[in-house]
Amino acid sequence: MSRNSFFLTDMWKEIAAEHKPLLSYVNAGLPYEDWKKSAKEKLMELLGEFPENVDPEPEIESSVEHDGYIRERVVFNVDKYMAVPCVLLIPASRKPGEKLPAIVCSHGHGPYGKDPVAGVRGDAQHEAEIAKMNYNYAEKMVKEGFVTISPDLRGFGERHEYIAATSTGRDLCNINFNKGALFGIYTLTLNIWDIMKCIDYLETREEVDSERIGMMGLSYGGTVTTFASAVEPRIKAADIIGYVNPFASFAIRDSNYCGSQFVPNIYKYFDTYDIAGMIAPKPLLVEMGIYDHCFPFKDLSKGFEGIKTIYAAAGYQEKLWSDIHPGGHAHSGVRAPEFFKKYL
Secondary structure (H helix, E strand, O other), X not given: OOOOOOOHHHHHHHHHHHOOOOOOHHHHOOOHHHHHHHHXXXXXXXXXXXXXXXXXXXXXXXXXXXXXXXXXXXXXXXXXXXXXXXXXXXXXXXXXXXXXXXXXXXXOOXXXXXXXXXXXXXXXXXXXXXXXXXXXXXXXXXXXXXXXXXXXXXXOHHHOXXXXXXXXXXOXXXXXXXXHHOOOOOHHHHHHHHHHHHHHHHHHOOOEEEEEEEEEEEOHHHHHHHHHHHHOXXXXXXXXXXXXXXXXXXXXXXXXXXXXXXXXXXXXXXXXXXXXXXXXXXXXXXXXXXXXOOOOHHHXXXXXXXXXXXXXXXOOHHHEEEEEEOOOOOOOOOOHHXXXXXXX
């Protein structure tokens, strides 16, 4: 007599090995436009309700010119309960009345949130974060002529909070997911909302051409870039860095995820590359490091192949770019300037 395993880990792996997401493009058997319509409707259903709009009451708390750009600290309300701190970077070379393209730059996990992405070097640890992951892509892109805005996502940077449960080693992302799920509110959905509010703010700035707004992000920033770009039409081009490896690998096999990275039932219907595939027909760049030990390259490349299948079916394969670089879990910086200059 054969005996089944006692362990949940084994069970999840067996389920994942048999699993076919119900609305994955490769399983749906629909023409691209029909698939995207039904897929987008289901994705919006899974994300749940977004908060209600409030008066953002934006405030520029400081403005300093440095190293060829203007750095502003901006704070505005995003919903009834919360405000978001951001760093806005503007090229100092901008001419009066000139409207420039803009990029929302989303950070990943880590203790400093937006700061290293925006090139803030408060101490040696900030410097180490930037050096390790080529992390200051907002600063790099302002030097290429783009306005950039870098917000702290909920639970990170200035929005990180110490609570008693974290003293036992519990993950704050999981704590906040559990609390929100009691209400049917998900942190990933809230962070997508905050990205939308950043775009609202960019549209009020005289320096920004509201028809030329893109987004980029590494790691969890890649997660947020993927989902936000799929649902927000004002994002005209996206750069996903170190993300799109399938759920069966990073979530089920490696347990390398947390409550900020998903909404309930998402894998029942979609894999990561399906969400990215919904970005079409908008231009998409996917960056993959061959020595990425957080999201291994073999998994990233599998996810990219899934996106390629969808973009080809949509007839927009020329708008799908890749940047395979000889680095780790990091921003390449090689193709992003060319990509955004072409499409924004």
